[in-house]
Amino acid sequence: MSTLTIYKRELKSYFSQPTAYAIIVVFLLSTMAFTFTFGNFIRAGDASLEWSFFFWHPWIFMLLAPAVGMRLWSDEQRNGTIELLGTFPLTTWNAILGKYLAALSVWLVALTLTFPIVVTVNYLGDPDNGAILAGYLGSLLVCGTFLALTMLVSAFTRDQVVCLIVSTIACALMVFCGYDDFTREISKATSPALVEAMTALSVWDHSRSLDRGLLRLQDLVWFGSIIFACLLGTSAILSAKRS
Amino acid sequence: MIEVEQLTKHFGSKMAVDDLSFTVKKGEVLGFLGPNGAGKSTTMRMITGFIAPSSGEAKVCGISVIDDPTQAKTKIGYLPESAPLYADMTVTGFLKFCADVRGLRGTERKDAIERAIDTCFLSSVAHQSIDTLSKGYRHRTCLAQALLHDPEVLILDEPTDGLDPNQKHEVRQLIKNLGEKKAILFSTHILEEVDASCSRAVIVDRGRIVADGTPQELKERAPEGSLTELFRKLTTRDTDEAA
Ligand SMILES: Nc1ncnc2c1ncn2[C@@H]1O[C@H](COP(=O)(O)OP(=O)(O)O)[C@@H](O)[C@H]1O
Ligand SMILES: [Mg+2]
Numbered sequence: 096m097s098t099l100t101i102y103k104r105e106l107k108s109y110f111s112q113p114t115a116y117a118i119i120v121v122f123l124l125s126t127m128a129f130t131f132t133f134g135n136f137i138r139a140g141d142a143s144l145e146w147s148f149f150f151w152h153p154w155i156f157m158l159l160a161p162a163v164g165m166r167l168w169s170d171e172q173r174n175g176t177i178e179l180l181g182t183f184p185l186t187t188w189n190a191i192l193g194k195y196l197a198a199l200s201v202w203l204v205a206l207t208l209t210f211p212i213v214v215t216v217n218y219l220g221d222p223d224n225g226a227i228l229a230g231y232l233g234s235l236l237v238c239g240t241f242l243a244l245t246m247l248v249s250a251f252t253r254d255q256v257v258c259l260i261v262s263t264i265a266c267a268l269m270v271f272c273g274y275d276d277f278t279r280e281i282s283k284a285t286s287p288a289l290v291e292a293m294t295a296l297s298v299w300d301h302s303r304s305l306d307r308g309l310l311r312l313q314d315l316v317w318f319g320s321i322i323f324a325c326l327l328g329t330s331a332i333l334s335a336k337r338s
Numbered sequence: 339m340i341e342v343e344q345l346t347k348h349f350g351s352k353m354a355v356d357d358l359s360f361t362v363k364k365g366e367v368l369g370f371l372g373p374n375g376a377g378k379s380t381t382m383r384m385i386t387g388f389i390a391p392s393s394g395e396a397k398v399c400g401i402s403v404i405d406d407p408t409q410a411k412t413k414i415g416y417l418p419e420s421a422p423l424y425a426d427m428t429v430t431g432f433l434k435f436c437a438d439v440r441g442l443r444g445t446e447r448k449d450a451i452e453r454a455i456d457t458c459f460l461s462s463v464a465h466q467s468i469d470t471l472s473k474g475y476r477h478r479t480c481l482a483q484a485l486l487h488d489p490e491v492l493i494l495d496e497p498t499d500g501l502d503p504n505q506k507h508e509v510r511q512l513i514k515n516l517g518e519k520k521a522i523l524f525s526t527h528i529l530e531e532v533d534a535s536c537s538r539a540v541i542v543d544r545g546r547i548v549a550d551g552t553p554q555e556l557k558e559r560a561p562e563g564s565l566t567e568l569f570r571k572l573t574t575r576d577t578d579e580a581a
């Protein structure tokens with residue numbers, strides 16, 4: 096119940112300010128731009144959307160997800176409203192979950208608004224819509240992971256800009272450290288073990304298989320545990336600041 | 339109603355609150371006096387469950403803030419020193435949110451909000467966005483939040499800070515009236531407020547109680563029958579050795 100109250104306030108706050116709209120518009124424009132230019136959507140005849148569409152999402156999210164998440168706790172700490180939250184009859188977890196789900200909902204709206212592309216491939220060809228749905232789930236999970244990471248960073252600092260920069264770097268690391276071209280260069284210079292460790296931390300392995308339409312338990316568990324770890328970390332930081 | 343037993347808080351090696359004990363009964367208004375940095379806000383933050391004490395115990399209506407924080411917080415209305423608010427909401431929107439958090443529903447919620455708006459003279463700005471309010475109105479909006487659920491215990495951190503003389507007078511009157519049915523702890527460094535609204539006062543200095551009594555008793559202890567002289571005698575000035 097308290098979680099729902101926090102969720103509603105946060106969501107209203109997102110959509111009463113221009114930021115959320117701006118980010119959604121930038122997201123829609125950039126996905127479309129990538130899909131129709133580099134993605135070769137028309138020529139490649141890639142009805143599964145795997146390469147032309149979903150491939151670009153982690154790149155876009157690493158830049159835009161922190162912009163949605165940066166205010167989550169930074170703002171509360173800067174304005175002192177954390178003192179209200181901390182003295183209301185609710186738990187830290189109520190607040191963390193409410194805020195996290197609100198930020199995730201903004202992205203759910205953004206992803207839903209890409210539906211014209213799904214309509215288009217269905218019009219042009221005969222795609223596997225199950226695989227497309229799995230691709231969307233993959234995108235949402237990548238985005239959810241980046242949001243959770245951003246939330247963790249925002250618990251550390253009262254400065255939104257610091258939070259934005261640090262979490263963008265962290266998200267970019269999770270994208271680059273498993274990207275084939277990048278790991279190939281690294282593996283030339285260092286040991287394969289290091290490369291393997293890096294790949295394990297990257298979103299690619301897990302999102303790529305979802306993009307191909309494979310719903311593997313291990314991927315869901317991987318995303319779930321990273322998200323949970325970040326939320327747990329957030330709770331620990333907030334509690335430590337109050338002890 | 340408020341029982342504080344040997345409450346202690348240190349930040350690193352710095353002692354902010356040192357073995358503080360006092361009680362506030364129903365129908366009592368306790369003025370919490372002391373120079374800046376005496377530990378007033380820190381004490382209040384511990385009683386309201388915002389920060390954890392290093393040692394000691396605080397109870398509200400017999401409920402331990404440390405063992406059962408969520409339950410204890412339902413009994414408390416708290417006005418933090420900085421009167422923090424969510425700037426993106428309207429006054430009514432903010433109060434609705436607070437009422438939701440407090441579990442008020444339906445007509446009960448509507449009545450509570452109307453009453454708080456009346457009590458704090460907010461009707462002229464009820465639908466105005468908080469970021470456009472002047473300081474006095476912001477302060478009273480936060481005060482309205484504290485009164486919303488008609489709590490048994492009120493903890494007000496410098497409730498008259500930043501108000502003009504008329505508003506100061508109204509708030510003092512309000513505290514006095516509310517004090518007949520509640521237990522109120524309020525902090526101030528304005529000595530005339532003791533006469534205006536307190537039934538008892540304690541003077542704290544560097545985290546310790548240095549004087550405790552009714553305004554009359556305190557005046558009798560004072561060198562020339564003036565509270566200012568007593569305050570100056572008992573508390574350390576920051577121009578003194580700041581050891
Ligand atoms: N979060 C904190 N970290 C370190 N020191 C703090 C913190 N909060 C308060 N203090 C210190 O504790 C002392 C008491 O502060 P405070 O309770 O705000 O005093 P008052 O409200 O009486 O002016 C001050 O010396 C202040 O610097
Ligand atoms: Mg203070």
